[in-house]
Amino acid sequence: xxxxxxxxxxxxxxxxxxxxxxxxxxxxxxxxxxxxxxxxxxxxxxxxxxxxxxxxxxxxxxxxxxxxxxxxxxxxxxxxxxxxxxxxxxxxxxxxxxxxxxxxxxxxxxxxxxxxxxxxxxxxxxxxxxxxxxxxxxxxxxxxxxxxxxxxxxxxxxxxxxxxxxxxxxxxxxxxxxxxxxxxxxxxxxxxxxxxxxxxxxxxxxxxxxxxxxxxxxxxxxxxxxxxxxxxxxxxxxxxxxxxxxxxxxxxxxxxxxxxxxxxxxxxxxxxxxxxxxxxxxxxxxxxxxxxxxxxxxxxxxxxxxxxxxxxxxxxxxx
Numbered sequence: 001x002x003x004x005x006x007x008x009x010x011x012x013x014x015x016x017x018x019x020x021x022x023x024x025x026x027x028x029x030x031x032x033x034x035x036x037x038x039x040x041x042x043x044x045x046x047x048x049x050x051x052x053x054x055x056x057x058x059x060x061x062x063x064x065x066x067x068x069x070x071x072x073x074x075x076x077x078x079x080x081x082x083x084x085x086x087x088x089x090x091x092x093x094x095x096x097x098x099x100x101x102x103x104x105x106x107x108x109x110x111x112x113x114x115x116x117x118x119x120x121x122x123x124x125x126x127x128x129x130x131x132x133x134x135x136x137x138x139x140x141x142x143x144x145x146x147x148x149x150x151x152x153x154x155x156x157x158x159x160x161x162x163x164x165x166x167x168x169x170x171x172x173x174x175x176x177x178x179x180x181x182x183x184x185x186x187x188x189x190x191x192x193x194x195x196x197x198x199x200x201x202x203x204x205x206x207x208x209x210x211x212x213x214x215x216x217x218x219x220x221x222x223x224x225x226x227x228x229x230x231x232x233x234x235x236x237x238x239x240x241x242x243x244x245x246x247x248x249x250x251x252x253x254x255x256x257x258x259x260x261x262x263x264x265x266x267x268x269x270x271x272x273x274x275x276x277x278x279x280x281x282x283x284x285x286x287x288x289x290x291x292x293x294x295x296x297x298x299x300x301x302x303x304x305x306x307x308x309x310x311x312x313x314x315x316x317x318x319x
Contacts, residue, residue: 197255
């Protein structure tokens, strides 16, 4: 087991290096020059060549791309994530501060998806081919098909603009001193982000439970006269939840990565909104670091899911 965990962790390193190289190259290929933006133009619309050359040298843009990448990667490993091209502020504290909110939103949406998807999927399997099953299936399909940005805007219009029950965006920094305000602000974003996961878990729970219900030991339990509720909740659910838990673990990283749209729609101070704003301002160093952090979150989620799978399924052995 320890060998598997170590090997799985070491396998993440070359993947992370490739991803970081891809992010660096993608940002460098964007059709804009931060040095030109910082240099500005004079009254005639021209750029001062000396000022432009000095800014390029200060930012390291006059070096070959591979050298720029090595310098950037070395700075990350030392904990020096650089400074924003526009604000001049250190990138690391800004990312960490916003990552706290993104993790809060991701955990809230993940718990919401579990609490909604698994029970509804179970009910759908128990009431197979009934109107309840059809309604739950319709909800699951809708949850996957409806875009998050559209759902978020519709919820804002209904609950914030028309009814005035909930705030339409932003976030109160004093969330720990006003818990009810925190709930009000997190309710709509959590619902929007968690519906996709809930829909996936609904379908997976239904399929897994229906498959287990056809197993021989379930038929034997029923033949012995065991109550149907005990057959379902004690015997069937225990074995049907393994793939559900695995998918739920893997989807947590997807939720963290998917906060970009939700945070942008609700103007929330998370990493996703931070990256979008940096793209619009062409603050490319912030874009690089934000994308890298979101990628690491997804990879760590997958790593934890693989480790949990070895504990949940005793049939799996890793040498």
